[in-house]
Amino acid sequence: MSSLREVAKQANVAVSTVSAALNGTRPVAAATRARIELAAADLGYRPNLLARGLVSKRTGILALLYPAPNRGFGLTEMQFATSAAEAASEAGYHLLLSPDKSDPVAELRHLTGVGLIEGVLLMEVRLDDERVDHLVAAGTPFSMIGRTRQPAGISYADIDFAATARDAVDHIVGLGHRTLAFLNHSPDAYAALYGPTVRCAEEFAVAAGDRGVEYLGDLHADSVEQGRAAFEWLATNRPDVTAVAVMNDHAAVGVLGAVADRGWRVPEDLTLLLVLSSVEVARMFHPRLTTLEPPSAELGRLGARMLIDQLQPDAGEGKTPRQQLVPCRLVVGESSGPPRRGAETGVPE
Amino acid sequence: MSSLREVAKQANVAVSTVSAALNGTRPVAAATRARIELAAADLGYRPNLLARGLVSKRTGILALLYPAPNRGFGLTEMQFATSAAEAASEAGYHLLLSPDKSDPVAELRHLTGVGLIEGVLLMEVRLDDERVDHLVAAGTPFSMIGRTRQPAGISYADIDFAATARDAVDHIVGLGHRTLAFLNHSPDAYAALYGPTVRCAEEFAVAAGDRGVEYLGDLHADSVEQGRAAFEWLATNRPDVTAVAVMNDHAAVGVLGAVADRGWRVPEDLTLLLVLSSVEVARMFHPRLTTLEPPSAELGRLGARMLIDQLQPDAGEGKTPRQQLVPCRLVVGESSGPPRRGAETGVPE
DNA sequence: TTGTATGCGTTATCAA
DNA sequence: TTGATAACGCATACAA
DSSP states (O other), X not given: OOOHHHHHHHHTSOHHHHHHHHHTOSOOOHHHHHHHHHHHHHHTOOOOHHHHHHHHSOOOEEEEEEEOTTSOOOHHHHHHXXXXXXXXXXXXXXXXXXXEOSOHHHHHHHHHHTTOOSEEEEOSOBSSOHHHHHHHHHTOOEEEESOOSOOTTOOEEEEOHHHHHHHHHHHHHHHTOOEEEEEEOOOOHHHHTBHHHHHHHHHHHHHXXXXXXXXXXXXXXXXXXXHHHHHHHHHHHOTTOOEEEESOHHHHHHHHHHHHHTTOOTTTTOEEEEESOOHHXXXXXXXXXXXXXXXXXXXXXXXXXXXXXXXXXXXXXXXXXXXXXXXXXXXXXXXXXXXXXXXXXXXXO | OOOHHHHHHHHTSOHHHHHHHHHTOSOOOHHHHHHHHHHHXXXXXXXXXXXXXXXXXXXXXXXXXXXXXXXXXXXXXXXXXXXXXXXXXXXXOEEEEEEEOSOHHHHHHHHHHTTOOSEEEEOSOBSSOHHHHHHHHHTXXXXXXXXXXXXXXXXXXXXXXXXXXXXXHHHXXXXXXXXXXXXXXXXXXXXXXXXXXXXXXXXXXXXHHHTTOEEEEEEEOSSHHHHHHHHHHHHHHOTTOOEEEESOHHHHXXXXXXXXXXXXXTTTTOEEEEESOOHHHHTTSSSOOEEEEOOHHHHHHHHHHHHHHHHXXXXXXXXXXXXXXXXXXXXXXXXXXXXOTXXXXXXXX
16 A cells, blocks of 8 residues: 555655665665665555566466366366465465466467466466467467477476376286276367376386286276276176276276176275376275375476576576476275286186 | 557557547547557557556456365365356456465455455355455455355355255155254364354254254264264164265265165165265265255356456445355255165164 | 656546 | 546666
8 A cells, every 4th residue: 555655755765765675676775774674664565566567577477277177177177276376476476367268379368468467377288289389479488287299498397197107007017917907088189189198098008018017098988987888898808907097087986886786896806096086086985096196286386386487587598498297196095906816717819 | 568659659649549449438539439449459459457457456356365275175165266267257357366374364465465456255264254354444345255154244155054954954854864964074173163064054953953853963074084983973872863964075985984884775774965065076976975066166156246246336335245145956866765664763762 | 875767558637 | 529648656777
């Protein structure tokens, strides 16, 4: 409420001196500085961000761009947002929540056009993402949670899918399993270009290959019914499969249901792994599922930090983008066990 | 990027005329208005929000205050945020995410002090809430999702707990139940003043009384173990109880586990109700649980709308606060059934 | 070491 | 109907 001018008057100095003293932007005599700080504290002075931003082009506002929650915006995505907001707040920045509905690029153009935004934090980045192209072209500082197919030169924090897959495969190999089925998201237009969907499948295949584990990909389920169907198909056609990794929580519900219907039990007859789900969710199952929990909070925090680092004036133009991968945390639940005996029998072909 | 001045030059008029034409703030000749609009579109003009806010005190930015997600930040809370953001965006406003960590009032003072915020949307409102007191005292426009003990004069959108409890009780009465146990949150310092915790318990008691259903309150569980313990206590001491309503998802997991251990089944031997959980969550259970789903998206939207309405200049000072209650949606799952036969036997005392 | 003056892009108050 | 012009609160180049 109180302006720089009022502080100046109260401290008997010029406005510019107050500004300098408070921002440390030029040397100020210790005595006057003390007077100024006293006056400022006394009046409860707060610099007006609008005025400051108007002249300095630095608003301290970051935009978090997330897709409209058509595709399940879950706990994980929320964690990105809240931890990013927290990291921003710790650095003196503010985070603006920007749902991009129909036209993300238009929304982006608007946000930067009105001079509100200093930088953008991108969520739910796809392998090919028009938002990225636009931001690069416009020269707007940004960083990503997730990454495009070719993220060279762009700051991002993403899941280390390779390490995650290795951990998962090592886990089941340690239990004695020799085959692994991977239930991915349904191959709709979205999943086809969605980073986690694509990369998880790839890296699980690689990790399985490295460990000599037979890998069954090409299975998909995004609902209870589809999960159920997928397991039934497996039980019929590949009864030798002893371990299943599932990307979608509801699909896991279906698998568990089908397993029970068949008179099987988890983990005695089947080892079930949740991929990219929080322990919070894994705990809702009975038995408590083993899960690869995404480092959501850390990714959100990292993404925000990276963006903020870019915005620091001393960062210069020759700044190297930071790119960081963080593996999921393997949290072993009650759904992990050795393969059932005699699983080799009944292998078709 | 391009300023009002450039548009003015291009259209051969004064800046003030451009401003007037674009904002409709004073009559402008049709011809010149056309010229101006053409020039503006041509240059891709966007009004600078900082400059505008500096003079008009209207920034178009709303702050969403939410508690640091220590206490389970679930799907529900997430929905508030996203739907509020969406509603704000539709009205041309922006939503700032403000985690209030240690000192919410200081955070609030900061936000309004720097002139960034036009109004505040409060989440997780408690029966006695210092943030509310501060906002009222400071004269900052705000609205609440949830409400305090005495919300007179303040705009809010909250759950209609009375209607919700009635629906729930009617549901089980319709099935033939005569007793209902209510598993509330654990009575820690937080829950003691948390609206839903308190109001749900009260209204369930009232609704049960109205329908002649025996009500067992004073039960609490916020974890799997506590849920398990609670059910075991019930089975031992009140084997006549045939229906249980649970506030906490994890507690429900515990109840289900204990039910199974006892050789009982849901819904044959016990009807289980989730209270204030999304179907998304209810579906994760086996059997799929009946739930009273909170109208999160609607509340978020309503809260934002109410705040925005307050901010309209034509709202005047004599504006009546809007207060709206929305009941939960009863979604019947597979955990609802008639009471088991012979439940009356074995009633202690 | 400090003060003066100018401008950032708008809106709003005047005259014209 | 339109055009100057003064704020809004701050940062900064320049003068003292």
